[in-house]
Amino acid sequence: MYYEELDDYSEYPDYIAEAMREEYDQAFEDLIDCFDIADKHTSVLNFQRLKELYVCYQLVQSVVDKSNTKISLELHKPVANMGYVEIKGKRINVTQPKKFVEICRLASNIEVLPMTDGNTVLNIGFNDITNIIEGD
Amino acid sequence: MQIGNSFKAVQKAINAADEQFGNSWEVNDEYLDILSEYCENIDALGDQYQAIMYIAEVDKTTMEIKITLGCTGLYTGYGALWSQERAFDTEKLFYPIAERCVRLEFSSDEDLLKIQFVFPSIWERV
Numbered sequence: 001m002y003y004e005e006l007d008d009y010s011e012y013p014d015y016i017a018e019a020m021r022e023e024y025d026q027a028f029e030d031l032i033d034c035f036d037i038a039d040k041h042t043s044v045l046n047f048q049r050l051k052e053l054y055v056c057y058q059l060v061q062s063v064v065d066k067s068n069t070k071i072s073l074e075l076h077k078p079v080a081n082m083g084y085v086e087i088k089g090k091r092i093n094v095t096q097p098k099k100f101v102e103i104c105r106l107a108s109n110i111e112v113l114p115m116t117d118g119n120t121v122l123n124i125g126f127n128d129i130t131n132i133i134e135g136d
Numbered sequence: 137m138q139i140g141n142s143f144k145a146v147q148k149a150i151n152a153a154d155e156q157f158g159n160s161w162e163v164n165d166e167y168l169d170i171l172s173e174y175c176e177n178i179d180a181l182g183d184q185y186q187a188i189m190y191i192a193e194v195d196k197t198t199m200e201i202k203i204t205l206g207c208t209g210l211y212t213g214y215g216a217l218w219s220q221e222r223a224f225d226t227e228k229l230f231y232p233i234a235e236r237c238v239r240l241e242f243s244s245d246e247d248l249l250k251i252q253f254v255f256p257s258i259w260e261r262v
Contacts, residue, residue: 090243090244091241091242091243092241092242092243093239093240093241094234094239094240094241094242095239097234097235097236097237097238097239097240098235100234100240101231101234101235102235104212104231105231109211109212110210110211110212111209111210111211111212112209112210112211112242112249112251113209113210113249114208114209114244114245114246114247114248114249115244116247118244119244120242120243120244120249122242
């Protein structure tokens with residue numbers, strides 16, 4: 001059902017619908033490739049990147065008001081070579097924005113999204129915490 | 137409300153607060169110019185994320201200026217898998233404003249993400 005909704009471009013003119021369909025298919029294939037590459041090859045831990053992730057986890061606790069938020073660290077999720085720090089709460093109050101931005105610049109990406117349960121989630125993602133061994 | 141020029145709203149909030157603070161406090165024009173530059177960045181960020189609302193208010197006790205932007209989400213870096221260009225622009229727009237804030241707050245209202253930037257006071261004692 002969900003896929004059908006995504007695939008419905010009937011409200012658009014044909015040439016735009018075609019372009020959107022191609023774009024969506026390509027993005028979906030890229031995502032599958034991303035999971036395949038990370039999960040099906042032997043890889044070694046990138047200690048530098050892992051250290052940065054742990055440093056981020058420690059520092060975030062001092063720059064975000066912890067009274068109404070939950071801060072957690074996830075390793076090897078959603079793909080084997082990725083990890084992230086998740087901050088979840090009704091209100092995420094950043095008390096030291098300058099330090100917060102410096103921490104975010106260490107990361108590969110940040111995402112802030114509203115959730116259906118009324119919470120807000122801030123994910124600070126780190127890519128390449130493992131490196132694929134060449135020739136494998 | 138569709139976002140327009142956030143500085144106009146900020147100015148309205150400043151004018152209303154200015155009347156309440158009385159004659160012993162005066163707006164520093166230099167600080168006001170800096171705030172207008174921040175507003176330009178907030179407008180650009182709002183345009184990029186098709187922001188649907190914003191709120192400008194002045195804290196009566198601390199005199200800090202709060203600007204709230206309402207959008208569906210915020211992504212930087214490789215977060216926006218479908219649109220690398222937008223993510224790159226976000227980094228250039230969001231980080232410079234965020235690091236100049238006194239406080240930053242993320243909250244949600246149903247499916248709307250509210251980003252509140254709190255800037256320092258622009259009033260000086262006469």
